[in-house]
Amino acid sequence: MSERFHTERGRRSWGRVVDAEHRIGRAQTPGSVEALFASAKAAGLSTLAFGLGRSYGDSNLNPGGSLIETRGLDRFMAFDAAAGTLRAEAGVSLDEILRVVVPAGFFLPTTPGSRFVTLGGAIANDVHGKNHHGAGTFGRYVRSLTLARSDGAVQRISPETHAELFAATVGGLGLTGIILDAEIALTAIPSALIAQRVEAIRNVDHFFELAEVRAAEHEHTVAWIDCTAQGDRLGQGVFSSGDWASPGGHEAHSGRMGPSLPFDAPAMALNPVTLRSFNALYRWRQLSKPGLSTVHYSGFFYPLDAIGHWNRLYGPRGFYQYQSVIPFDQARDATRAMLERIARSGEGSFLAVLKTFGNTPSPGLLSFPMPGVTLALDFANHGAATLALMRDLDAIVLAAGGRLYPAKDGRMSAHAFQESYPDWRKVEALRDPLISSAFWRRVTHHDG
Amino acid sequence: MTDNPARKIVILGALSAMAVQSARRFAAEGASFTLVARDTALLEREAQDLGARGAARVDIVAADLTDTADADGLLRQAAGKMGGLDTVLLFYGVLGDQARAETDADHAGTIIAVNYSSAAHWVLAAARILEQMDAPAGRVLLTASSVAGDRGRRSNYVYGSAKAGLSVLMQGLAHKWAAMPNAPRAVNLRLGFVDTPMTADVEKTAKPLWATPERIALIVERCVKRPGPPTVYAPWFWRWVMVLIRLMPSPVFNKVNL
Numbered sequence A: 001m002s003e004r005f006h007t008e009r010g011r012r013s014w015g016r017v018v019d020a021e022h023r024i025g026r027a028q029t030p031g032s033v034e035a036l037f038a039s040a041k042a043a044g045l046s047t048l049a050f051g052l053g054r055s056y057g058d059s060n061l062n063p064g065g066s067l068i069e070t071r072g073l074d075r076f077m078a079f080d081a082a083a084g085t086l087r088a089e090a091g092v093s094l095d096e097i098l099r100v101v102v103p104a105g106f107f108l109p110t111t112p113g114s115r116f117v118t119l120g121g122a123i124a125n126d127v128h129g130k131n132h133h134g135a136g137t138f139g140r141y142v143r144s145l146t147l148a149r150s151d152g153a154v155q156r157i158s159p160e161t162h163a164e165l166f167a168a169t170v171g172g173l174g175l176t177g178i179i180l181d182a183e184i185a186l187t188a189i190p191s192a193l194i195a196q197r198v199e200a201i202r203n204v205d206h207f208f209e210l211a212e213v214r215a216a217e218h219e220h221t222v223a224w225i226d227c228t229a230q231g232d233r234l235g236q237g238v239f240s241s242g243d244w245a246s247p248g249g250h251e252a253h254s255g256r257m258g259p260s261l262p263f264d265a266p267a268m269a270l271n272p273v274t275l276r277s278f279n280a281l282y283r284w285r286q287l288s289k290p291g292l293s294t295v296h297y298s299g300f301f302y303p304l305d306a307i308g309h310w311n312r313l314y315g316p317r318g319f320y321q322y323q324s325v326i327p328f329d330q331a332r333d334a335t336r337a338m339l340e341r342i343a344r345s346g347e348g349s350f351l352a353v354l355k356t357f358g359n360t361p362s363p364g365l366l367s368f369p370m371p372g373v374t375l376a377l378d379f380a381n382h383g384a385a386t387l388a389l390m391r392d393l394d395a396i397v398l399a400a401g402g403r404l405y406p407a408k409d410g411r412m413s414a415h416a417f418q419e420s421y422p423d424w425r426k427v428e429a430l431r432d433p434l435i436s437s438a439f440w441r442r443v444t445h446h447d448g
Numbered sequence B: 001m002t003d004n005p006a007r008k009i010v011i012l013g014a015l016s017a018m019a020v021q022s023a024r025r026f027a028a029e030g031a032s033f034t035l036v037a038r039d040t041a042l043l044e045r046e047a048q049d050l051g052a053r054g055a056a057r058v059d060i061v062a063a064d065l066t067d068t069a070d071a072d073g074l075l076r077q078a079a080g081k082m083g084g085l086d087t088v089l090l091f092y093g094v095l096g097d098q099a100r101a102e103t104d105a106d107h108a109g110t111i112i113a114v115n116y117s118s119a120a121h122w123v124l125a126a127a128r129i130l131e132q133m134d135a136p137a138g139r140v141l142l143t144a145s146s147v148a149g150d151r152g153r154r155s156n157y158v159y160g161s162a163k164a165g166l167s168v169l170m171q172g173l174a175h176k177w178a179a180m181p182n183a184p185r186a187v188n189l190r191l192g193f194v195d196t197p198m199t200a201d202v203e204k205t206a207k208p209l210w211a212t213p214e215r216i217a218l219i220v221e222r223c224v225k226r227p228g229p230p231t232v233y234a235p236w237f238w239r240w241v242m243v244l245i246r247l248m249p250s251p252v253f254n255k256v257n258l
């Protein structure tokens, strides 16, 4: 077994904007993490955990330093179907977890929109799902975790035993150490099916009306917005809500993958015309079957996972994700202002998602969700124009007391970050001195 | 794929990446396992994992597989604990270092002992026991050999010769069983490049030729469940690559740096 690093050029994250050289090491056993820390130290390299690379920007990259890939830590440790708990190593993917727990009648307490993320990555970003308004974030269901630090310490920590370190680690962007394993609470489900309601959203005001009503009625809600629409139709889109259906079987999703984009789409593929057509077509498709239907969870929670490497759709220069959250009192005006600015730019995105976050507090010092409205957008990387658009959006978000999601970010300023995440210094104080990331260096300006 | 009763499997070299991935596929169907390898802590990790994935029972035996003194006893004991035995998978091996093997006799000896001498003992012991077993799911002995055994090459001929020995042994066993009514099946995988911790330090040029352990596990599952040929190239294209390499006349072959 090898605990050495090899050089890799061209490592990118999901948005594919940053293209960097790294030293890469693979952790195959919990013990090899310690050995890799030692190798990194000996080589004078900072390091960072890398899961399945589903973060979009630069929070999972460490150019000039090293990455420790955690996928080899993919063992289940204990699945207790009576208690509804699972303990597994941090490199296990949510995909693998679901294949084991769904047939036994369980689901993840909450899930992001891709099941190809690791347990460690889900904790490090304290991810949220369509049920945030009821369930809160993923980190709330972490009972304990094992954290390895570069000084050789390996500790099992929980909110009860190590409150501070736990709060810095959940949503902690991998900075406090490498999570070796975690125990999480699962949710019992009556079936693997979701009873879904799909309806049209006429405009921004209509979204706010619907969101309030549907979030009270349904466990899962999310809206897709056509960001090419302007004027009275600004914010038009499709609202979907869902609840676990009963009865029905407990069949996990199929392991077979759908088609995959084998190479970059030409940059031309995405332009205002194709974008407008796509949005019109998508809306028409969704609304051609409005009302109630029963669907498998895989289509409801993970529509994008059906197409492998869809991130190549944006061409070789990649794309930025931009996800913000705005507190409720400012949300309506700020959302309208953002959608107007985007529609005017003609840069609109294929995927614009609006959702409300509930009042359940997030357990992490750097957790993104807070009560309010979150908007997530993709922007193809067109260089300066795209960056200028995002800077304008930043101004709207910050003025409204909102913030951006580090998992999706590849360029927010240190000022924007520090203003909206005042607890960052506490995490910096608990950061493992060997660990660093491109994101963290940029938003805190430390050398390392 | 036929829905056979859950299998009772002994894995020799259970910590190899291909063994791990193969075991997961059978665990999901409720198989029982006896895992044999050297490191107790890592075996326990694998046992927990297979248990959570649905294995009916997992026993572990920490042993150095080059010690074959009680090979029969170990297999018999495993069969006793699992209430039978229908599948033996042999996955262990060492790549070694060809240059070192040419100057360091002990190193050469280790490569031969691990990949051939000990493997031969286990194969013969497993054959004796499987012949006596009565198993509704069908009995299979599967070994992981290598295309390196198909033609000696300057870069790895010590390793290759040991794997060639294993391949011929399995071929002979398959020949014997083909003539016996109601016999177990012998399947020998001839593997090309597989991206595992064993090959972590090998530079991965010609990327498309490298298979993942998951892909090999699918082939293992198919070979165990379905009757088929005794020699299986994994993945399939190696059959044709090796046909070309074997057919190459020596004057040509000797000019190629392989």
Ligand SMILES: Cc1cc2nc3c(=O)[nH]c(=O)nc-3n(C[C@H](O)[C@H](O)[C@H](O)COP(=O)(O)OP(=O)(O)OC[C@H]3O[C@@H](n4cnc5c(N)ncnc54)[C@H](O)[C@@H]3O)c2cc1C
Residues within 6 Å of the ligand: A014, A048, A049, A050, A051, A052, A053, A054, A055, A056, A059, A060, A070, A090, A091, A111, A112, A113, A114, A116, A117, A118, A119, A120, A121, A122, A123, A124, A125, A126, A127, A128, A129, A130, A173, A174, A175, A177, A178, A179, A180, A304, A407
């Ligand atoms: C299609 C798609 C949909 C998405 N939908 C959502 C969504 O709805 N909600 C949401 O919240 N997010 C969403 N995301 C983002 C995604 O959930 C997060 O970026 C997630 O953290 C990625 O996990 P990963 O395993 O790929 O980790 P990576 O991206 O590789 O790493 C993420 C971070 O986790 C750290 N990390 C990884 N493993 C460990 C470990 N073992 N110990 C310590 N730190 C570790 C890394 O250092 C890095 O900081 C989505 C992403 C995609 C591609």
